[in-house]
Amino acid sequence: MRTLLALLLGTSLLSAPAMAQSAWTGGDGAPANPLACDASVTPVPPGEYNGGSPTGAPDRKGKPLKVVDIPKLVGVGYFNSTSQGIQEAAKETGSMTVTTDGPTKANIDEQITFIDNYITSGVDGILFAANDPVAIAPVLKRALEAGINVVGYDADAEADARQWFVNQAQPNGVAKALLDQLASEVGEDASFAIVTSTFTTPNQSRWISEMQGYAEKCHPKLKFLETVEAQEDNILSFNQAQTLINKYGDELKGILGMTSVATPAAAEAVQQNKLCGKVSVVGLALPNAMKPYINGDCIKSTVLWSTVDLGYAAGLAMRAVADGTLKPGDTSFKAGRLGDLQVVNQSQILLGAPKIFTKADINNFDF
Amino acid sequence: MTLRSLLRHEALLALILALALAVLAIDNERFFTAANLLNQGRLMTEVGLIAVVMTFVIITGGIDLSVGSILGLCAILVGVFWKTLGLPLPVAMALCLVVGTVAGFLNGWIITRFRVPPLIATLATLALYRGLAEGISQAQSIRGYPSWFFVLGQGNFLGIPTQLWLLALVAIVGFFILRFTAFGRATYAIGNNEMGAEFSGIDVTRTKLLIYSASGFVSALAALVFVSRVSTTRSDMGTGIELDVITAVVLGGTSIFGGRGLVVGTLIGLCLVQVLKNGLALSGVKGDGTIVIIGFVLIAAVLISNLLKRYSSD
Numbered sequence: 001m002r003t004l005l006a007l008l009l010g011t012s013l014l015s016a017p018a019m020a021q022s023a024w025t026g027g028d029g030a031p032a033n034p035l036a037c038d039a040s041v042t043p044v045p046p047g048e049y050n051g052g053s054p055t056g057a058p059d060r061k062g063k064p065l066k067v068v069d070i071p072k073l074v075g076v077g078y079f080n081s082t083s084q085g086i087q088e089a090a091k092e093t094g095s096m097t098v099t100t101d102g103p104t105k106a107n108i109d110e111q112i113t114f115i116d117n118y119i120t121s122g123v124d125g126i127l128f129a130a131n132d133p134v135a136i137a138p139v140l141k142r143a144l145e146a147g148i149n150v151v152g153y154d155a156d157a158e159a160d161a162r163q164w165f166v167n168q169a170q171p172n173g174v175a176k177a178l179l180d181q182l183a184s185e186v187g188e189d190a191s192f193a194i195v196t197s198t199f200t201t202p203n204q205s206r207w208i209s210e211m212q213g214y215a216e217k218c219h220p221k222l223k224f225l226e227t228v229e230a231q232e233d234n235i236l237s238f239n240q241a242q243t244l245i246n247k248y249g250d251e252l253k254g255i256l257g258m259t260s261v262a263t264p265a266a267a268e269a270v271q272q273n274k275l276c277g278k279v280s281v282v283g284l285a286l287p288n289a290m291k292p293y294i295n296g297d298c299i300k301s302t303v304l305w306s307t308v309d310l311g312y313a314a315g316l317a318m319r320a321v322a323d324g325t326l327k328p329g330d331t332s333f334k335a336g337r338l339g340d341l342q343v344v345n346q347s348q349i350l351l352g353a354p355k356i357f358t359k360a361d362i363n364n365f366d367f
Numbered sequence: 368m369t370l371r372s373l374l375r376h377e378a379l380l381a382l383i384l385a386l387a388l389a390v391l392a393i394d395n396e397r398f399f400t401a402a403n404l405l406n407q408g409r410l411m412t413e414v415g416l417i418a419v420v421m422t423f424v425i426i427t428g429g430i431d432l433s434v435g436s437i438l439g440l441c442a443i444l445v446g447v448f449w450k451t452l453g454l455p456l457p458v459a460m461a462l463c464l465v466v467g468t469v470a471g472f473l474n475g476w477i478i479t480r481f482r483v484p485p486l487i488a489t490l491a492t493l494a495l496y497r498g499l500a501e502g503i504s505q506a507q508s509i510r511g512y513p514s515w516f517f518v519l520g521q522g523n524f525l526g527i528p529t530q531l532w533l534l535a536l537v538a539i540v541g542f543f544i545l546r547f548t549a550f551g552r553a554t555y556a557i558g559n560n561e562m563g564a565e566f567s568g569i570d571v572t573r574t575k576l577l578i579y580s581a582s583g584f585v586s587a588l589a590a591l592v593f594v595s596r597v598s599t600t601r602s603d604m605g606t607g608i609e610l611d612v613i614t615a616v617v618l619g620g621t622s623i624f625g626g627r628g629l630v631v632g633t634l635i636g637l638c639l640v641q642v643l644k645n646g647l648a649l650s651g652v653k654g655d656g657t658i659v660i661i662g663f664v665l666i667a668a669v670l671i672s673n674l675l676k677r678y679s680s681d
Contacts, residue, residue: 029507074654101653107606110654112597113410117648120403121395134510135597138521199501200508200601 024212026196026227028205032213035176044344049328051347052160057147060124060322062095067125067318068118069100070111072155076232077286078260078307079129081367082154085311086127092336093319098127106201106232108132115139119146125318128162129154133202137161149321153314155203159347163321166314167348168305171203175210177303177354178282179219182254185280185300189221192254193244195237195262195283198229204258211256225252230262237265245273257283263302267293287357287365294359301358305351308367309338313351376620376672377632383668384639391646398649405528409520409596411641412530413438413589414608415634418615419534419541420582422633425616426545427557427575428625429485433474434586434612436496438605441467441590443500446509446600456516464587470496471583475576493609500602509600520595530592537585542630550574558625615640618665620672639664 069086071079083100090096101118103110108131115126116139126143130136133156140161143150153166169177182192196204208227215222225248230237241255241262255270257263263283267290270279276298285302293299313335320326326333332340333349344350357365392399417434424431441463448459470492477488522529545551553574556564565571586605594600619636621628640661647657 025505029505099653104655104658105607107603108597108601109593109604113644114648114654116406116410117645120397120406120645121649121651122397132508132597132599132601134508134599135601138596138598198603199505200603 024208024224024227026194026199026205026229027209027212028202030206030209032175032210033172034210034214034217035172037218046331046343046348047346049347050159051163051165051328052141052144052150053163053328054144054147054149057149060149061324063322065096065124065319065322067096067098067127068123069098069127070102070114070118071100071129072102072111072131073104073106073232074100074102075104076261077289081286081307082129082311082314084367085308085313086315087311088308089312089315089319089336093316096125096315096319098315106131106197108135112136112139115143119143119148123148125149125151125322127314127318128152128157130157130202131155132200133157149318151314151318151321153310156348163347164317164326165348166310166317166351167344168307168310168351169354170344170350171206171210172214173353174207174284174303175214176218177356178207178256178284179211179214179222181301181303181356182256182280182282183219183222185282186253188219189223190253191223191225191248191251192256193225193248193252194227194256194258195230195240195244195266196227196258197232197262199227207258230259230265232259232261234261234265237262238269241266241269242273245269245275245279252279254280254282257281257285259283260285260289260304264289264293267299271296271298286367287362288367290357291362294357294362297359301356302362303354303356305354306365306367310351312336313338313341313349317349375675377629377635379672379675380618380620380632380635380639380668383664384635384642387639387642387646387664391642391650395646395649398646403645403649405531407641407645408531408534409528410645411637412528412534413593413596413605414611414615415534415637416537416585416589416592417582417608418612418619418633418637419537419630420578420585421612421616422541422619422621422628422630423545423554423578424485424582425613425621425623426554426625426628427578428561429478429575429578430489430613430623431471431474431485431579431582432489432609433470433492433496434582434589435605435608436493436500437467437470437583437586438590438593438608439602440470440496440500440503441587442594442600442604443504443509443602445591445594447503450509450511456513460591463590464584467587467590468580468584471586472576472580474583475579478579479572479575497602497606504600504602510598512594512598517595517598520592520597530596533588533592537588538630538634545630550577554578555626558622558627560626611640614665618668639668 086098090098102114111131137158140150140157150162151164152162156165228240230240255266257266263285267281270281281299284304290302316335331343335341342350444466445459445463448454448462449456474489474492477483478485519529553569557571615637616633619632643661
């Protein structure tokens with residue numbers, strides 16, 4: 001038994017330097033590109049188109065489209081509402097049928113298998129939200145080679161593996177919105193912790209890296225404590241928030257929720273510990289999930305884009321790509337009721353800046 | 368327990384597989400094409416590699432829940448050895464196989480040396496290895512492998528996906544060892560009566576150590592195939608794969624109580640699950656519906672097999 005203990009101890013010691021590597025855990029390590037501290041925004045030209053294009057695609061202009069939508073996972077509020085938006089777009093164009101199908105866990109391997117099967121079954125278009133930008137690329141490239149139109153939303157793949165990506169918010173925009181909101185609620189020199197999904201999820205880790213960059217530039221006194229993983233799991237998120245509250249006590253002034261599951265779960269933990277007003281929860285969440293806490297004056301805000309609009313824009317983009325009305329070189333995209341959307345980063349359609357929902361307006365939204 | 372009763376389950380399963388193939392082929396013209404079936408072979412290789420050795424593990428009355436975590440750890444280490452430590456990729460791949468084998472050996476060592484039930488020992492190492500994978504990777508994906516590396520997971524050899532050759536090799540070796548060698552007979556003996564095997568001069572500890580080490584080795588092999596197939600490494604690779612592996616093995620007729628099972632059965636079980644997943648998806652059944660149907664088929668296959676066994680032994 002002693003040898004076993006020694007062995008386990010040795011292994012954990014070996015891995016300790018790796019753990020201690022970076023102060024901001026959960027980031028993807030890529031360089032950050034922080035926005036200006038004030039509200040000034042400088043428009044950037046999109047640059048040359050770097051998306052892919054389907055080979056030998058039939059002329060689909062104005063013809064009925066059979067499209068499949070494969071989100072990261074099915075059965076969660078977030079992707080239910082994007083799927084609702086896609087259906088809205090399908091109805092508006094009158095010529096698309098969209099099926100939403102996907103894994104029940106946010107698992108890249110299963111997602112690849114789903115896409116693979118739909119390529120074989122023969123669809124006109126694939127809408128996706130990637131669980132991993134690189135791992136999903138080979139199968140999407142196969143879809144393009146089979147002449148299928150490919151458009152992403154929510155979480156991108158490598159650019160040449162899809163045609164367009166509808167970007168709900170630029171990572172540096174999300175980072176700015178979250179940290180500005182946090183600082184306005186807890187003050188400039190308070191301590192906070194992050195509850196994220198997993199360290200390998202591309203969106204969340206990108207946002208965390210961008211937050212690090214923006215914090216260093218605009219909120220240098222904010223004190224970052226740690227990032228904990230809670231997958232997209234309600235109970236685990238609650239437990240992790242509870243652990244943070246127990247671990248840091250009075251020192252903890254804010255919790256940043258990086259997923260639409262973690263944020264309401266953290267709010268619930270704060271409420272159950274009777275820490276309303278003492279610990280702020282700032283994060284990304286669906287308004288409906290946050291209404292009880294915001295209307296009950298426990299939590300002040302929630303940050304998000306309209307997920308229905310995100311799905312809606314992606315659906316319209318799919319139709320426009322198939323029709324050839326959205327093509328390489330365009331600098332804006334006419335997205336029905338959303339008006340003109342800007343093209344950014346070579347081949348992305350930007351939905352807009354994130355929105356902060358507060359008690360004043362949250363009851364006007366239902367999703 | 369005769370060879371005939373063993374054959375019954377496998378024969379029945381092969382019949383169900385043929386039936387499923389026929390129904391799905393009639394239902395959808397895109398299903399029964401060489402391109403689709405070979406592609407499915409590509410997708411099931413990782414599970415298949417591990418399942419061949421898991422057959423041995425379960426025949427001894429054990430279980431190895433840590434295979435998915437070993438896969439994740441080895442996948443991360445290929446990237447770390449190659450990119451972070453700057454070793455040549457072939458060396459990194461070899462080292463990864465070594466680490467996998469050592470991880471498997473550690474499982475066997477805990478089980479035999481401290482008499483910890485396999486379920487508990489490998490449940491513990493499931494967490495341990497996954498934790499190491501996450502700690503070492505620090506959530507960084509490692510990408511940009513050279514193109515020759517992708518031959519393993521995305522390429523073809525003589526028109527057949529490369530990894531299927533690998534699976535065939537491992538399966539043949541596994542089949543031969545289990546069927547025709549003293550080691551194979553020792554495996555059955557341990558599963559039927561461990562004490563009896565011990566008394567009849569079989570080195571139970573050595574046999575188990577070898578089997579669990581082999582389990583780690585094929586998990587590492589599956590990691591190489593996996594990384595090559597999806598062209599990136601992530602620490603959450605292979606999460607939950609142990610359940611797919613155990614499903615294939617148990618559906619294939621290997622008794623969870625030990626002492627009974629065939630590599631052929633495992634392969635048929637593996638194909639049946641994969642064919643159902645693919646065929647149902649092509650026929651327009653959604654993901655959640657597919658899982659439900661697979662659950663029903665599992666129960667039905669085991670029930671019919673049990674029923675037949677009862678009547679045949681009377």
